[in-house]
Amino acid sequence: MVEHDIPKATAKRLPIYYRYLNLLLDSGTVRVSSNELSEAVKFDAATIRRDFSYFGALGKRGYGYDVEALMNFFGEILNQDTLASVALVGVGNLGQALLNFNFHQSSNARIAAAFDVKPEIINTIQSGIPVYSLADLESQIMDQRIDVAIVTVPADVAQDVANRLANAGIRGILNFTPLRLDVPNNVRVQNVDLTNELQTLLYFINNFGDK
Template sequence: MSQEISKIPQATTKRLPLYYRFLQNFANAGKQRISSQELSEAMKIDSATIRRDFSYLGALGKKGYGYDVQDLLAFFRKTLDQDEATNVALIGVGNLGSAFLKYNFRRNHNTKIILAFDSNSPHEGEKISGIDTFHPDRIEEKIEEFGIELVILTVPSRSAQEVTDRLAKTSIKGILNFTPVRISVPDSIRVQTIDLSVELQTLIYQIKQS
């Protein structure tokens, strides 16, 4: 029996979608079983880390046998709710937002952007990359109408908290924040912040240190 995701270390939960992606690659290649070492070589992650991650999830493998690829796929599909689609809204169709709309998680994802908001869009809405896009003054109305659970935030920094406060009044469950602002939300909403400038500076530092 696997543990609840909320009780698993955050570093492990971030690797779960990666495990699922690489297991799909193994399955597509016709592999029936794999070892932690094979997964380690494919993912460039230490095999001890993989075994530790899997130990948090329960007894997934058999000693001397390794891991059954289809069993693992089924496990991760259920753990990550891959059979249940999550409706996503994008707020801010600038350069980054436009890239999200064009990509739109088409491959091997259970998430899809079905709604967008941009200050340049008309009140009555328009299609951008095939996605219904409205002016932000309709955020509360359309979030509920489309049954949105997760929002990708790519607005200017000055607008981040104001938009977040409006989102907090809706029924969304999570925000993927691409602004450098540390937004405040109620406990009912989870936030994951991805600051591209910080990630770049971290990479530069690591390169220089090595």
């Protein structure tokens, strides 16, 4: 994988650029300007140019960016050719919905294994994904070389699950539970909180009105 020292905000925008470039390429578009990209992805053109500049001079003045070259370039940075296997722990309401969602269609990740403690769901296939007993967590993670886990268990067991994931060698956790997880330094946690997102949206609507 290519290593680049880039700001976190830029890194977060890369998958968005990548997805849009993919669409452009599919529609036969050969080149794109930062202004056109800006219209589509809703980041201002200066931000886009600055983001791209971290990777060297990719665009040409008056020409814009070559869609295919840019896409290949970002694909390499994002490691798109390697399909990352992800585990999901907790196949309840939210877990089921995520299993149903085909991450692979729009990213380089797919859920390869799910885990739960409910006997009625263990050893079944849900949305094409095998559900294992929590007792098999460590062995499956190691056998399937899983690096990342999505945690959708009740909050009161989330820390326990995180400890086991960390011990099994997981390097990243997408945490949907309201609990803020305590993990070793080599494990990265990304928290997803829909309530927070909704509150933020309401705040902006109530305080700033129209854009």
